[in-house]
Amino acid sequence: MLSEVFALRAGGTAFIVEVGHPVPRVLHWGADPGPGWDDDLRLTAAPAVLNNSPDVPRVLSVWPTERDGWSGTPAQSGNAAGFGTTPRPELAARSIDVPDDGVGGRIEFRFVDRVSALRSAVVYELDRFGVLAVTMSVVRDLGLNPGAAPYTVDGLLALLPVPERAVELLDFTGKWCRERAPQRAPFGFGTHLRATRRGKPGHDSPYLLVAGTASFGFGHGEVWAAHLAWSGEQRYLAERLPEGAGTFAAVLGAGESLRSGEVILADGERYEAPPVLFVWSDAGTDGVADRLHRRLRARPSHPRTPRPLVLNTWEAVYFDHDLDRLTRLAERAAAVGVERIVLDDGWFHRRRDADAGLGDWFVDSDVWPAGLDPFVKVVRSHGMQFGLWFEPEMVNLDSELARAHPDWILGPAAGLGPSARGQYVLDIARPAAYDYLLERISDLVRTHEIDYLKWDHNRDLLEAVSGERPSVRRQTVALYRLLDELRARHPALEIESCSGGGGRVDLGILDRTDRVWASDCNDPVERVRIERWTRVLVPPELVGSHLGADRAHTTSRTTDLSFRLVASLTAHAGIEQDLTLTSDADLATIAAWSALYREVRPLLHTGRVVNADVADDATALYGTVAQDGSRALFTWLRFQTSAAGQSGRVRFPGLDRASRYRVTIREELGAASRHQGHDPEWVARATRGPVELSGAVLAGTGVPLPTLNPQQAMLIDIERIP
Template sequence: MMPDPRDPSMNSPEAHDCAGPTVRIHLSSAGVSLLLDVTGGCIPAVLHWGPALGSLTEADAAQLAAVTTPPVANNAPDVPLRLGLLPQNADGWLGTPGLTGSRPDGSGFAPRLSCHAVRLDGEILAEADEDRDRAGFVEAASGLVTFELEDRANGLEARLEVELTAQGLLRARAEVTNAGAETYTLSDLTLALPVPLDATELLDFAGRWAHERVPQRRGFTTGTHLRQNRRGRTGADAAHLLHAGTAGFNFSSGQVWAVHVGFSGNHVHLAERTSGGTQILAGGELLLPGEGHLASGDSYRSPWLYGSYGNGLDEVARRFHRHLRSRKHHVSTDRPVTLNVWEAVYFDHDLGRLTDLADRAAALGVERYVLDDGWFGSRRDDTSGLGDWVVSPDAWPEGLGPLIDHVTGLGMQFGLWFEPEMVNLDSELARAHPEWVMAPSAERIPFESRYQQVLNLSHPGAFEHVHRQMDALLNEYDISYIKWDHNRDLVEAADRSSGAAATHAQTLAAYRLMDRLKADHPGLEIESCSSGGARVDLGVLERTDRVWVSDCIDPLERLSMNRWTSQLIPFELMGSHIASGRSHTTGRLHSLSFRAAAALMGHLGIEWDLAEATEDELSELRTWIELYKQRREFLFTGDLVRADRGMDALWLTGVVSPTKDRALYVLACTESTELATVGQVRLPGLDPRSRYRVRPLVLGETPSNLRWPAWALDGVDPATDRNYRGRHELPLTDGIELPGAALANTGLAAPLMDPETAVLIEVEAVGRPESSDRSGTSERSATPARPETAGPAGD
């Protein structure tokens, strides 16, 4: 006798193949709570991700599961909607499904996964086994929760991993295995995190070459905000992070939830609100047709989807920063001042000129010297030689030894440029192995970009060839740093022999090549460069030690790009260089003080033909380098803080030490507006109960038309000094003292500043309460005593 579909028992979990354990896990760390729920073996769901809930009991968790269950709406399934980490159509979810795919006959397109085992840090919490407890509750500070899932009817198995780190950062990923006899073609595997309806605005990023990470904000409305990236690399126009927040959220206020896909190939971010009032942020890899082809027993694992919650954008960013800084392989705070020769010489490689540049750099205190494109094969311009990683006998008849020996003899590290994933058709490699060039067929290849094609590193022969040539150079020469470039999108990225899409395989092969080189050469650092900033993500940063933010080093452009790149990664991972006076990408002219101030909040470097610099410029540049060296330990352990004044053009970016005993702010005027120099500027991030000494800091030449207010001046009163307006350089104070609360809430009168100028403001604690609030401190070690400072101009 067939069951009656009107029977209420038909809507029970058991009737929908969801029989299994019930367990709830509450993880809470660094002011964030994550409450996970498995009820009767149904797919794991997030009951809460956001502000800390305090300690919960098992009864509390059960009640929260009950009170967060939505009512059954008219014209909807007769069971409440359950939104899982992998949202399922089978649960009544009509938004974007988390897992889609099918068998050859079209079956299996809407799987129903159920949970049969739950582990916390590897220890079993619950299992669908008669000998084990079928209900439970666990509370922990942080940890990795693993859910074992299956859909027996469709022959699928899955594993979900969800972690809350000690820094309050969430990350999750999924792995799907084909347990059936026939092939299963996976189309999408996208994890989703719920956000409350209080989040009414979205913020993500757009951009292009030389203008990366441009913020864009819009309302969070019904429908899907979809950001798909099909470039085969992260992309200059990538979403970077997708934020959802309460109305008007800014750097310091408003609840904000954000996600980031830690993957360097095709990927997707989406924000979705259903007509039923459910909201999610989601992301994963974007698989091209056939890339999810799973034979019996095969598995596919998604990249990590990271989630950060905070009160304001700065707190969201700091969770990422603290997580990255907690890694065992994270870079030292002693980040070397770097000279890259690209904008100095381009392809004109002359030993005398390059050794002279090294001498000038060493005299300034530069600690790493990087030789860029043009040292190999027939590479005298960008039309040929790419892929032939052999030192050119024409450009370097004695090899690279003379230059490297000269550089290292001056006490600097030596770095070398490569582009391992690309090839010119005019190269020995392409002529010998045309089958290694990515193309949809043997008869047709993609259009060229910068005269180059993509080398298929997923081909074993191509991979070993590139590794062998790079490894030989690293063995022969004292090379401690690789600038790893990637100058074109992957268009029609296919294995030439089969025509099958190969973007996924190419991304993983690039990761393997980086991993192998680093394993074989301990201490080797790699910079992720991709036409500038087109490969900035947490997948590549598992293998690299910094990113090149942009090929544009114009300080006005970099102020914005550095500011928003740091929404994901800390300053020590961001290449930030002082370029020549006239920008090579925009043509703008800027003072050295503006160029240096814009570059200071990052891993400092130089991209400038120093032979063209005047003695005054070299002297000022040396002063900026000294300041960076004195402050880098502090800059790379402290907390990022940012502020602006709505639509104003006065931007403040700063670092506050973990113990809140010091801070350094860059105050920059980005354009001319009637509000740019009116009113006060607030100094965020300080301990409100401590007292601080505040002083202006001007290095080198005073910016044009800079007019400090009275608080910054020593013995000069603008109200009574009749010569105040006509004096360009005035003596600056050694400091004024105020409580942190006053500096953060009232602020200081802003100086009058020309557009495209910047000054520094330095803050140091002079009196602290015995029990200061340390709730916002970093997990990194405390900053050491303040070193001797560079004095302000005019003292």
């Protein structure tokens, strides 16, 4: 087969492969070198033949295996009862589909592997925003090797190369109420592997694996990133070998983390790996965020209506469901401008605490003798939408469901392990359990014309076996099917993905839901950090950000109302605190915040997210800039004290240096407390009215910002002068 070069190009990014026998090889992924250089890439695609190495140049193919001289983690791992462990895919077919305008496109390669008795495929799709989606699949075909045993798939990994200048790694860890905590490390030799075994991505999910040039930041540096769009168990990998990867230095990749024996293919059966999204940017992690946000916003299913201001009842009433109390709460919510109320945990059968009732999705007649209708009518009478909390994938042993169907509980036949948060996991891949959930939830949605479901998932999946077979993948596929069916039955229904807060935040779940709950932590000091990194992947309109009580439910930290309000004004805003205990003065301030949210949400929910690379980690400057550059809203915030007495000149990213702007300090939510005698002169003037400044100063040289006291924040509203 004569070699050919296939290329996909979009948004300054290019993916280029050479198609040859037996397996195509990757020539380039990253900045678009421009058309016309394909022959040069092909000419320079072969590295040196090293001492003590294979006698032919190593190749990084689209399906890396040991046959290519690749000694790193292979794209495919598995066996047929101990045999067929050295895959030898041979190219059988290839196709390329590029739109008429030449932007983006799709490349597919199909292979035949007689050693493994598999037909396999890898598909690359580059969207117009420069995001490259990679999907892989294998199908068992005993016609290729009659008599072979069933094939156990141990994993498929989508791997792409990165160059030698990618010398640092960024990924994430965390725990409940401290999700998406960044961690950085040198990209050294060996394997950087992050795998989850929680039945979901988890609060410590790697989330996004980024390789970049030295000291890359929010707005600078060249970066290569990977995200697995999957809500089950995950595997992220960055690998550098002394001999490199073909002409590249290292690889970056991801795939589903499969448990031993979870996928065993008989003749004709297929395994399709979840998609991996690869993103290149020469503008740091904000550049990655911009590409991903534009991709998500272009989806037909992306929310188009203004994201309503939400009140969720959990931190206001907990399990104390009383119609009179909830009515007073709803009336106060309406008075401050709330547009949607979500009735949280405690409404269903015998649910007076966390140890009973999960699985019994019937309204508790002892607490709600007339059903939910009286409260729903109160909510509707004030023009608000109604939402309801569920945790469908979990079950308490103290429930009618568990007593009637103990076999529906996911776990080994030898006996259940310990509960977590007083609950176990329902085997939703079991048809009868699936049908029960679908009909109960659908009936409640239909009966009460529910607008919104808060869908929770509070515990990890331990010993997740059904019929003694590993079942995490089956659970995840069943969850997707359940969400898809509910959306098909109720097209107007919106669903929030909550998993003990931020334990299931990924682009697989967001293909089927309309929002994620970033964390159960409403402490604004913690929340700002969590949401700042959540927004690298998820656009603000899909991230719930709520006002909590002055003393945080999860940390007991006390903060000013103004700080909590400003911190909750960067995403899809809401309220958790009990407004019936709030003073009239604070209610007036919350009403002003509600009005400000409605004013700025068209900007927040369509604009480009930016973060300043500041020298002092005790401070943060972040904002949203309109796509046309006409307006921006920034937050200047201090977490704690630091050695520096003042900030010096801080640059506002995302603004046009050739434009002029009107800059206003917005203080209707309260003035931030200062740790200084007087503001910089321009700030003092901007608190009284708009100040005109050039983009060259704001974005280029920077401006001095006030030294705030810890746990204080300032809103800076910027409009371009026509």
